[in-house]
Amino acid sequence: MTNRELEFLKEHFSGDELETAKARVESGEPLAYVIGEWYFWDETFLLNDACLIPRADTEHLVEHGLKRLKRGSYFADLCCGSGCIGLTLLKHTENTRCLFADISEKALEMTKINARRIGVYDRCEFECTDINNSAFFAKKEFDMILSNPPYIPTDVIETLVTVKHEPRIALDGGEDGMDFYRLLINEYLPLVKKGGSMLLEIGYDQKEAIEELCQCSVYRDYGGNARVAVIEK
Known part of the structure; x- marks a missing residue:
């Protein structure tokens, strides 16, 4: 220690x-x-073992979101965990609203608690759902969708000591780590309004793979690794 x-x-x-x-x-x-808590951006977020631990790399997703979110925007934070991404954006933008979605009810409860603590609860919607079931979202339209989805290849997870205590459901991106990106781009990108955008955190080695799926701009983190893919509509 x-x-x-x-x-x-x-x-x-x-x-x-x-x-x-x-x-x-x-x-x-x-x-x-x-x-039971961790610091992210400029706020301490409460969390439990159903939530991925917030990381500094994910702050780049917030950074690019803040550059694009306009006053009054309606956006979604999919696979939200503790809610650190969407709640930070709500805190630093005016009259925006966010739909938070996660498959884990236990994780989503932490998002609700954090929303109350930060003072943005009245601008939030919450949905406990598997995003593989996109029917719930079918009639919705968003100015922006953000997600830090599971993106580690299944057979790699067991080799990573740094994540062995974190929820596998928040890490496992399928055989090639790209399952959720294919889902988000095919099923959820059509829900983004013209002029809007989809922002995705990606793994350091997934730049070429995400560029094969869609036309996007990939931005690097402070360590020089590919970290955020931005798809403009």
């Missing part, structure tokens, strides 16, 4: 609870799950 991790734990626990928390971290459980 690092000194920084220990300081985090001391901020949240004391006595026997601190010792229990230390043991959890030392066993390999992510600090974010132990303390």
Whole structure:
């Protein structure tokens, strides 16, 4: 355990609870799950083990979303987890509304809690659904759709120590890691209004694969890796 991790734990626990928390971290459980929250953009988001831990790389999705969202826009955060993407955009834009969707009711509950904490709950809609069932969305139109979908190839997940405690359902992108991109582009891109956009977080090695699926612009993160695909309508 690092000194920084220990300081985090001391901020949240004391006595026997601190010792229990230390043991959890030392066993390999992510600090974010132990303390039940993590920092993203300019806000601390509560989370549970049904949510993917927010990462700095995903802030690039927010950055490009803020550049494109206009006052009064209606947008969707699909596979929302803790809600950190859509809620950050709501916080920093005027009169916008967001539909949050996730297959996990447990994850979606954290989105609702975070929405109340940030003060944007009245601008949110929530739907617990598998996005493979796109019928619910059929009559909707969005100015923007954002998603950080599962994108790790199935046989790669077991080799990644960094994600072994995180929900597999939020990670597994199928045999080639591209299943959800095909779904989003084929079924959900038509729901984006003309002049709108779809923004997708992608894996560092998926630039060519996403460009084969659609005409898009791919932007890199601060580490120089491909990270965000933007599809303009």
